[in-house]
Amino acid sequence: MQFDPLSADDRAVASMLGMTLLLGTAVVGAAVVGAFVLDVGGSQETAPQVIWEWEETPDGLTVQHDGGDTVMPGEVRVVGDVDADLVGTTLDDQSLFGDEPISAGDEAAIDDSRLSGDTGTVALVWTSSDGSQSVVLSEYEYDLR
Incomplete structure (x- = not known):
């Protein structure tokens, strides 16, 4: 049995890593947009010092x-x-x-x-x-x- 370096399939690892990064970016982006839309941070007044x-x-x-x-x-x-x-x-x-x-x-x-x-x-x-x-x-x- 001979090992053929051209037939090694690394594409699955690269696409899985790319998909994970893309999904993480989308989740963070949705959280930021949701915070602005729902005004989660609020604009609370602070007492004067x-x-x-x-x-x-x-x-x-x-x-x-x-x-x-x-x-x-x-x-x-x-x-x-x-x-x-x-x-x-x-x-x-x-x-x-x-x-x-x-x-x-x-x-x-x-x-x-x-x-x-x-x-x-x-x-x-x-x-x-x-x-x-x-x-x-x-x-x-x-x-x-």
């Missing part, structure tokens, strides 16, 4: 934007031990910051008459525009005694 500096004053509290992202005042609200007029109001309400974007160096005062007592906790909470997410940006425990 801000450093807030709190200070107790003889008249109450002062909160200052000390660095980081610019914040839209309508997206952040005050919660905690504050009077009913201030709880849940956004930062553009009650003339805390006004309606301009809040950036580094901007500050606002919360008068002690608006706090519910000499001690308590006040927080700034960011909410996404569609209301699906909320994040506490800063929390401060005060003691005005």
